[in-house]
Amino acid sequence: MALLFSLITLPYAPNALEPVISQETIEYHHGKHLQTYVDNLNKLVAGTEFESMPLEQIVAKSQGAIFNNAGQILNHNLYFLQFSPVVADNHTPKGAILDAIIRDFGSFDAFKAEFEQKGITLFGSGWVWLAADKDGKLVITQEPNAGNPVTKGLKPLLTMDVWEHAYYIDYRNRRAAHLQSLWQIINWDEINRRYTE
Numbered sequence: 001m002a003l004l005f006s007l008i009t010l011p012y013a014p015n016a017l018e019p020v021i022s023q024e025t026i027e028y029h030h031g032k033h034l035q036t037y038v039d040n041l042n043k044l045v046a047g048t049e050f051e052s053m054p055l056e057q058i059v060a061k062s063q064g065a066i067f068n069n070a071g072q073i074l075n076h077n078l079y080f081l082q083f084s085p086v087v088a089d090n091h092t093p094k095g096a097i098l099d100a101i102i103r104d105f106g107s108f109d110a111f112k113a114e115f116e117q118k119g120i121t122l123f124g125s126g127w128v129w130l131a132a133d134k135d136g137k138l139v140i141t142q143e144p145n146a147g148n149p150v151t152k153g154l155k156p157l158l159t160m161d162v163w164e165h166a167y168y169i170d171y172r173n174r175r176a177a178h179l180q181s182l183w184q185i186i187n188w189d190e191i192n193r194r195y196t197e
């Protein structure tokens with residue numbers, strides 16, 4: 001059987017996001033959890049109409065196990081590719097994305113506060129997203145389980161994973177502390193690229 005989907009390669013070393021995300025968490029989260037979703041999806045789509053579709057299209061059109069595994073791959077690809085080490089100089093927004101944040105949330109601090117609150121109050125497992133509608137207006141959405149704002153016709157820009165596997169090794173039950181710390185490694189050049197492409 002051909003390998004239809006594959007595990008993304010991280011653009012940084014597994015210890016590069018410390019102390020915000022430990023090497024151990026990266027090794028489990030990327031190397032075990034995400035790998036399992038990739039392996040599951042490859043088995044599930046073989047011989048179906050989904051095997052030649054891009055992930056976004058599978059997520060928009062599927063349900064059940066195929067949706068869950070495709071959604072988790074799409075979500076984690078966007079998640080892992082939005083980070084850069086603490087010492088990088090791209091952790092505050094600039095350009096079009098900054099202008100849109102100020103227009104739609106009032107300030108960067110107000111945006112961060114609302115985003116963290118939506119992550120803290122998402123019950124159970126899921127994802128909090130910054131997304132844009134077709135006119136470029138920004139919204140924050142809470143998506144349970146494998147959800148992604150593409151199912152609402154929105155473009156996903158930035159996300160925080162609130163499944164416990166994302167933070168339990170490093171932060172135990174302290175989800176809020178984990179979400180607050182993630183701002184130190186968000187690569188806003190990448191978020192701006194997603195917004196403007």
Ligand code: MN
Nearest residue numbers: 161163165166
């Ligand atoms: Mn995860």
